[in-house]
Amino acid sequence: MALQFVLASIDDLPDDVKKLYKKREDGKFQLDTDDVVDKSKLDEFRTNNRELKAANEDLLRKFQAFEGVDPAKYKALLDKFQSDEEKKLMKDGNIEEVVKLRTAAIVKDRDDQLAAKDKLIAKLQEDTKKATSEKDTYIVETELRKAVDNPELGFQPNVANILKDSVLKEFVHKDGKVIRVKPDGSSVFGKSGDPMGLEEFVTGFAKEHPYLVKPSNGGGAHNEHKPNANGKTMKRGDFDRLDPTAKHSFVTVDKGVVVDA
Numbered sequence: 001m002a003l004q005f006v007l008a009s010i011d012d013l014p015d016d017v018k019k020l021y022k023k024r025e026d027g028k029f030q031l032d033t034d035d036v037v038d039k040s041k042l043d044e045f046r047t048n049n050r051e052l053k054a055a056n057e058d059l060l061r062k063f064q065a066f067e068g069v070d071p072a073k074y075k076a077l078l079d080k081f082q083s084d085e086e087k088k089l090m091k092d093g094n095i096e097e098v099v100k101l102r103t104a105a106i107v108k109d110r111d112d113q114l115a116a117k118d119k120l121i122a123k124l125q126e127d128t129k130k131a132t133s134e135k136d137t138y139i140v141e142t143e144l145r146k147a148v149d150n151p152e153l154g155f156q157p158n159v160a161n162i163l164k165d166s167v168l169k170e171f172v173h174k175d176g177k178v179i180r181v182k183p184d185g186s187s188v189f190g191k192s193g194d195p196m197g198l199e200e201f202v203t204g205f206a207k208e209h210p211y212l213v214k215p216s217n218g219g220g221a222h223n224e225h226k227p228n229a230n231g232k233t234m235k236r237g238d239f240d241r242l243d244p245t246a247k248h249s250f251v252t253v254d255k256g257v258v259v260d261a
Contacts, residue, residue: 006030136173140198143178144171147198153206154214158253162212162245163205171198209246211238211254233257 003020007029010018021029141160144167147153148160170188171180179195180188190196206213211234234250239258242250250256 003031137168139173140168140171140178143198144202147202150199150202153202155202155206156212156214156249156253158249159212162249162253163202166245167198167201171201209242211242211250211256212246233259236260 003017007013007021008027010021010029013021020031022032024030141164144163145160148155148163171178177195178198180197180201181195182188187195190200232254234256236258239247239250
């Protein structure tokens with residue numbers, strides 16, 4: 001007779017067979033033997049064993065990725081990684097992905113440094129250009145005042161200020177010299193065949209605008225070109241032929257008077 005391992009009741013069993021069973025907490029009866037395992041327990045054991053085996057194989061594959069790696073050095077390396085993503089990848093054995101992340105970070109850092117360097121170079125170039133422009137402007141203005149202050153020309157006061165704006169537009173400091181240029185940047189040549197300088201320019205300006213020249217006590221060359229005897233009056237026709245700058249200077253600087261006769 002085949003005996004079942006678990007029975008709900010043993011009432012129908014012979015007395016000598018009943019002695020082989022013991023009552024469990026759930027009210028059922030189980031063969032009292034150490035050599036037999038409950039099928040449900042056996043199935044559970046087999047399932048756990050398969051899961052443990054699969055986990056062990058997965059763990060073994062991960063350890064193989066670190067074959068030959070010094071655990072102490074690996075821990076020190078892992079501690080250096082700041083991001084959770086890198087730490088997770090390292091723990092999972094995805095070293096290649098970590099290398100990619102690190103490489104991308106290095107490239108980005110390099111690009112940021114290059115961009116910062118280019119920005120700094122551009123700023124330095126702009127500052128240098130501005131400083132050079134300011135220096136050239138100062139040199140041109142200084143040379144203008146020096147030329148206008150030439151006593152041989154005998155300009156009235158404030159002529160340098162009258163000429164300043166137009167001179168700064170037409171003259172540049174180039175190769176150590178202040179020369180006159182055209183709008184396209186090419187040189188304007190003077191009577192000698194060389195680029196025109198400020199001295200030649202203001203000399204011609206004095207001849208074209210004699211009313212801006214102080215009266216000569218000796219009745220010299222300057223007085224010959226003045227439209228009136230004392231430099232304080234000017235005929236209406238002469239005044240109307242002046243450009244706006246000259247008109248302004250005659251009225252405000254020379255305190256001149258326009259007469260109709």
